[in-house]
Amino acid sequence: MAKLNMVQAINLALAQEMEKDADVLVLGQDVAVDGGVFRVTDGLLEKFGDQRVVDTPLAESGIIGSSIGMAMAGLKPVCEMQFSGFSYLMMGQFEAHATRMRSRTHGQITLPMVIRMPFGGGVRALEHHSESREVLFAHLPGAKVVIPSGPRNARALLVAAIRDPDPVVFMEPKHSYRAFREEVPDAEETLPVGKCQVVQEGTDLTVISWGAMMRPALKAAAEIEKRRGTSVEIIDVQTIAPLDAHTIAESVRKTGRCVIVQEAPRSYGASGEIVAQINDRALMHLEAPVKRLTGYDVVTPYFGREKSYLPNAERVVAGMEETLDF
Amino acid sequence: MPEKQIAKFSVTHLQVLDEKGKVDAALEPDLGQEQAVEMYRWMRLARTLDERMLKLQRQGRLGTFPPCTGHEAVSIPVGLAMKKGDWFAGAFRELGTRLVRGEPLTNTLHYYNGWEEGNILPDADLRILPTSVVIGCQIEHAAGLAYAAKYRGTDEAVVTFIGDGGTSEGSFHEGLNFAAVWKAPMVAIVQNNQWAISIPRETQTASETLAQKGIAYGIPVIQVDGNDPLAVWVAVNEALDRARAGDGPTLIEAVTYRLMMHTTADDPTKYRQSADEEAAWAKEPLIRTRKWLANKGWWDDAREEKLLAECKEQVDAAVEEFETPVERAHDESFRHVYGTEHAVIREQHEDFLANQEREGQRG
Numbered sequence: 001m002a003k004l005n006m007v008q009a010i011n012l013a014l015a016q017e018m019e020k021d022a023d024v025l026v027l028g029q030d031v032a033v034d035g036g037v038f039r040v041t042d043g044l045l046e047k048f049g050d051q052r053v054v055d056t057p058l059a060e061s062g063i064i065g066s067s068i069g070m071a072m073a074g075l076k077p078v079c080e081m082q083f084s085g086f087s088y089l090m091m092g093q094f095e096a097h098a099t100r101m102r103s104r105t106h107g108q109i110t111l112p113m114v115i116r117m118p119f120g121g122g123v124r125a126l127e128h129h130s131e132s133r134e135v136l137f138a139h140l141p142g143a144k145v146v147i148p149s150g151p152r153n154a155r156a157l158l159v160a161a162i163r164d165p166d167p168v169v170f171m172e173p174k175h176s177y178r179a180f181r182e183e184v185p186d187a188e189e190t191l192p193v194g195k196c197q198v199v200q201e202g203t204d205l206t207v208i209s210w211g212a213m214m215r216p217a218l219k220a221a222a223e224i225e226k227r228r229g230t231s232v233e234i235i236d237v238q239t240i241a242p243l244d245a246h247t248i249a250e251s252v253r254k255t256g257r258c259v260i261v262q263e264a265p266r267s268y269g270a271s272g273e274i275v276a277q278i279n280d281r282a283l284m285h286l287e288a289p290v291k292r293l294t295g296y297d298v299v300t301p302y303f304g305r306e307k308s309y310l311p312n313a314e315r316v317v318a319g320m321e322e323t324l325d326f
Numbered sequence: 327m328p329e330k331q332i333a334k335f336s337v338t339h340l341q342v343l344d345e346k347g348k349v350d351a352a353l354e355p356d357l358g359q360e361q362a363v364e365m366y367r368w369m370r371l372a373r374t375l376d377e378r379m380l381k382l383q384r385q386g387r388l389g390t391f392p393p394c395t396g397h398e399a400v401s402i403p404v405g406l407a408m409k410k411g412d413w414f415a416g417a418f419r420e421l422g423t424r425l426v427r428g429e430p431l432t433n434t435l436h437y438y439n440g441w442e443e444g445n446i447l448p449d450a451d452l453r454i455l456p457t458s459v460v461i462g463c464q465i466e467h468a469a470g471l472a473y474a475a476k477y478r479g480t481d482e483a484v485v486t487f488i489g490d491g492g493t494s495e496g497s498f499h500e501g502l503n504f505a506a507v508w509k510a511p512m513v514a515i516v517q518n519n520q521w522a523i524s525i526p527r528e529t530q531t532a533s534e535t536l537a538q539k540g541i542a543y544g545i546p547v548i549q550v551d552g553n554d555p556l557a558v559w560v561a562v563n564e565a566l567d568r569a570r571a572g573d574g575p576t577l578i579e580a581v582t583y584r585l586m587m588h589t590t591a592d593d594p595t596k597y598r599q600s601a602d603e604e605a606a607w608a609k610e611p612l613i614r615t616r617k618w619l620a621n622k623g624w625w626d627d628a629r630e631e632k633l634l635a636e637c638k639e640q641v642d643a644a645v646e647e648f649e650t651p652v653e654r655a656h657d658e659s660f661r662h663v664y665g666t667e668h669a670v671i672r673e674q675h676e677d678f679l680a681n682q683e684r685e686g687q688r689g
Contacts, residue, residue: 057504059503061497061500062503062504065465065466065470066466066467067470068467069467069468069470069473069484070474073413073474073475075474075477077470092460092463092497093463093497096460096463097463097467102662103442103663104445104456105446106443106445107662108446108450109450144664164665165665194666194668242670243670244669
């Protein structure tokens with residue numbers, strides 16, 4: 001057991017899975033010698049050699065397209081998009097092949113592969129480096145989209161993603177990369193792909209979030225508990241697609257009130273789908289409209305302005321108050 | 327400091343058998359009667375199936391499909407040169423390669439009649455990927471497959487196809503570049519049939535040849551007469567030998583002509599002259615191959631007649647099997663979204679089945 005940040009925890013997952021399974025390999029721009037621009041793959045080249053830790057040419061479609069080929073041949077590639085902002089160049093391959101191959105061959109060809117990418121704002125990065133675009137992937141049938149929120153679940157979810165029989169887009173909130181540490185057991189630990197985790201049980205209000213927004217959500221929950229004695233249930237979505245609507249609905253049926261915190265722009269975001277699922281499954285249990293605290297439908301501003309655009313704990317607290325007072 | 331030339335490139339064109347059936351004895355591969363006849367038989371079978379498919383489509387018995395007539399001198403020798411264990415990552419105009427590699431005729435018929443079942447091989451070890459309808463993606467898949475072959479220390483190779491239009495796609499360049507950097511055992515074949523639907527070769531690229539695009543990636547390239555099965559045979563064997571020897575990928579440009587429409591939904595009279603088509607028909611591959619065999623004393627009218635009858639019989643049988651009604655579950659798609667169980671899919675599956683039941687539909 002060691003206290004690791006998310007970068008180290010993801011590195012641990014990769015190293016342990018590569019140790020265990022010679023079919024697992026890592027590829028992408030700068031992943032080998034440089035160890036990744038965030039050092040997520042640091043040290044893997046030395047441990048596993050350049051046939052398994054592969055610096056590729058700079059071409060996102062080539063990276064995912066060749067990973068698809070590797071997976072068809074039975075390897076388990078973990079490829080990296082250096083930033084999610086560059087991932088749109090792989091969309092053709094992702095939609096036309098990664099998400100569809102199982103279905104169009106009725107399972108004769110499957111693609112066990114992981115596409116890792118850092119995403120989200122808050123680290124004063126260059127333009128095109130700070131967006132949250134998880135739903136672009138999540139909307140595609142056959143896609144699995146996993147988003148960890150801390151070191152421990154990042155490690156456990158990545159191990160599960162590597163072992164998953166389907167392509168998994170593993171989106172790493174880079175604001176959480178080095179923001180805090182957690183105890184991460186050295187022994188194997190996995191979390192299921194396709195399940196939400198109730199990280200705190202409560203009876204009065206459900207708070208739902210994922211990725212970097214879990215921090216302000218947790219902070220706001222603590223604040224509202226202190227202020228009003230509210231018993232808050234907190235759900236970390238972890239898998240955006242396929243969505244575990246049951247865990248969400250079960251919680252809302254119990255609490256009757258719900259706040260969703262999402263970094264991405266509001267319209268067509270995952271929070272909209274969550275509201276729809278609550279509508280389908282728990283409408284008559286609601287005591288108040290479901291409140292969404294989200295990013296805005298604007299182009300993600302460059303870092304000079306980004307902080308004022310990101311949802312924060314204060315806004316979440318205000319949203320909770322509104323929901324509780326409805 | 328004087329300027330100096332630091333690199334020099336050239337592109338070779340190979341033709342062994344010309345349109346009149348005249349063969350260059352110095353370049354002629356030693357195929358032998360059996361293999362030579364086998365090659366022609368496959369070419370004729372692919373043509374027969376393609377022609378029948380057009381009739382079926384016009385009669386409303388088959389969906390939209392891209393005819394492959396005129397491409398047999400590329401697809402057949404390539405398929406014959408491949409070995410068991412090799413991967414075929416095709417585009418969509420290589421019916422011949424699919425047949426030679428062991429895909430049942432019925433697969434193509436089912437596929438172009440709207441059923442994913444046509445993508446399913448009787449044996450996954452045939453290693454024939456489904457068609458890549460989206461242009462160019464397969465080159466990148468081939469690079470990854472070839473990487474895997476090398477990673478595992480096998481002598482398997484990967485053959486991939488693209489058209490002249492496809493060479494403008496990013497995936498073509500990215501795939502070639504990846505395979506070249508990895509020295510991966512890949513053979514990429516550009517079927518330059520002069521037309522990308524309505525876009526002619528000269529509108530597609532200002533390059534003098536399509537083969538030269540491979541030079542930019544540091545790999546051997548060659549342009550061959552794509553209506554000449556002997557030139558294709560020579561080039562693809564050299565490329566496969568190179569791949570298996572660990573010397574990396576090769577790009578082969580096979581110059582041919584799309585004698586038919588792009589797909590059955592296309593009308594070429596809108597954009598090209600019938601005189602050009604007629605000139606292209608004079609160069610088509612089957613006539614010259616037959617002449618070559620006849621000149622060698624390996625072929626005659628009687629054998630041709632017998633072959634035509636056999637091909638017809640084979641295609642008849644395939645069409646009969648294809649048109650034999652089978653009950654296919656319409657809810658099949660729900661079973662293959664993921665390799666794991668998920669409630670959202672299960673619930674929608676149940677919803678679908680309830681709709682089917684209510685609407686009185688089968689399956």
